Amino acid sequence: MTASARAEITSEDLEASVRRTLERAIARNIPGLAPLPQTESDLDVGPTPKEMVYSNETARLYHYLPTQDEIYRVPVLIVMSPVAKGYILDLAKGQSLIEYLVMQGHDVYMLEWAAPRRDQSHLSLDNYVNDLLGGCIEAVQRDSGETEVTLVGYCMGGMLSLMYTALNPTGAVRNLACFTTPVNGDGMELYKRWMTAKSFDIDRLVNELGNIPGDFINNSLQALRPLQRSANQMKLLNNVENDAFVKAHLRFDRWAVDQLPVPGELARSLVKDFIVGNKFVHNALTLRGERVDLGAIKVPFLHVAAQHDHIVPAAASQDLLPLVGSQDKHEIVMKGGHVSLVAGGNAVFRLWPQLDRWLSVRDV
Numbered sequence: 001m002t003a004s005a006r007a008e009i010t011s012e013d014l015e016a017s018v019r020r021t022l023e024r025a026i027a028r029n030i031p032g033l034a035p036l037p038q039t040e041s042d043l044d045v046g047p048t049p050k051e052m053v054y055s056n057e058t059a060r061l062y063h064y065l066p067t068q069d070e071i072y073r074v075p076v077l078i079v080m081s082p083v084a085k086g087y088i089l090d091l092a093k094g095q096s097l098i099e100y101l102v103m104q105g106h107d108v109y110m111l112e113w114a115a116p117r118r119d120q121s122h123l124s125l126d127n128y129v130n131d132l133l134g135g136c137i138e139a140v141q142r143d144s145g146e147t148e149v150t151l152v153g154y155c156m157g158g159m160l161s162l163m164y165t166a167l168n169p170t171g172a173v174r175n176l177a178c179f180t181t182p183v184n185g186d187g188m189e190l191y192k193r194w195m196t197a198k199s200f201d202i203d204r205l206v207n208e209l210g211n212i213p214g215d216f217i218n219n220s221l222q223a224l225r226p227l228q229r230s231a232n233q234m235k236l237l238n239n240v241e242n243d244a245f246v247k248a249h250l251r252f253d254r255w256a257v258d259q260l261p262v263p264g265e266l267a268r269s270l271v272k273d274f275i276v277g278n279k280f281v282h283n284a285l286t287l288r289g290e291r292v293d294l295g296a297i298k299v300p301f302l303h304v305a306a307q308h309d310h311i312v313p314a315a316a317s318q319d320l321l322p323l324v325g326s327q328d329k330h331e332i333v334m335k336g337g338h339v340s341l342v343a344g345g346n347a348v349f350r351l352w353p354q355l356d357r358w359l360s361v362r363d364v
Helices: 003-028 097-103 125-144 156-167 189-195 202-209 214-224 228-238 243-257 264-276 351-360
Strands: 050-056 059-064 076-079 090-092 108-113 149-154 173-179 301-306 329-334
Touching: 003 189, 050 125, 059 125, 076 125, 076 156, 090 097, 097 108, 097 351, 108 125, 125 149, 125 156, 125 264, 149 156, 156 173, 173 351, 189 264, 202 264, 301 351, 329 351
Parallel strands: 076 108, 076 149, 149 173, 173 301, 301 329
Antiparallel strands: 050 059, 059 108
């Protein structure tokens, strides 16, 4: 078989996979039909005590209760990706970035996203950056009594944090840290193949569904790495007598399929402006008539990337540091994957202490 024939087969397989996933998503999510069963588990997640202090549309702002007599002055606001639930950063006692930061004396808040209702499908990238993230920053200021806030964004949460800070260079953001954050849509090669396939039609999906279902997103990821789930199951079988490993595996597995739906207009912008148009890396993205110029960011900046990240490959994030205009800026590339970087068994030795040290000299 020639190389061109192999490429043609690969392309045909991709088109067939995109077509099946798109049609299944539309068929399963027509209003009036019974919803698909939701992922359920009796595994305890999110154990660190917290209280919700603000909500608006899909945004939920939580404050984690301090455990130390003295805390750092500048509060830390963790911004989650709109497609991911926040408990990945608070899986269990001893396996929680949130718990770790609270124990080090940081005043921690989290912006987590709720599943959008159908009447919230109009929420756009503009709304998420300016209204929802902006509203949560103001709520942190009111609740903490401080005028400055440190943003820590995870994946797409990092993108939102970058955009807000670039549009408000003299605003409330004191420091900015991002984990595994993409800026170059061309670097998201597998996603780009999927979203530029002839059978993929984001306008049809948005117009018919309103919001893009979480299982569509998960199926898209599975199609990009069809053997990954089988490999994970083999790891589980090989460690089935290790209770700690099994519990950790099941928590990760639950989170991986627990994807949130995405408001239609937000999804449309991410596909057209970021993945296909690749406007972010070229400073061509505009929100409310203002250009999102990463060079306008002057606050201390940290980006952490994972060596084996299949969600945000190096080609998608390696342009970030040069684009940010800060003089105090650093990038750390660590062993691990997109999730294990922040929540894996070695995160407590690798990422967490480095983040604490970086924050501790800048949050005073």
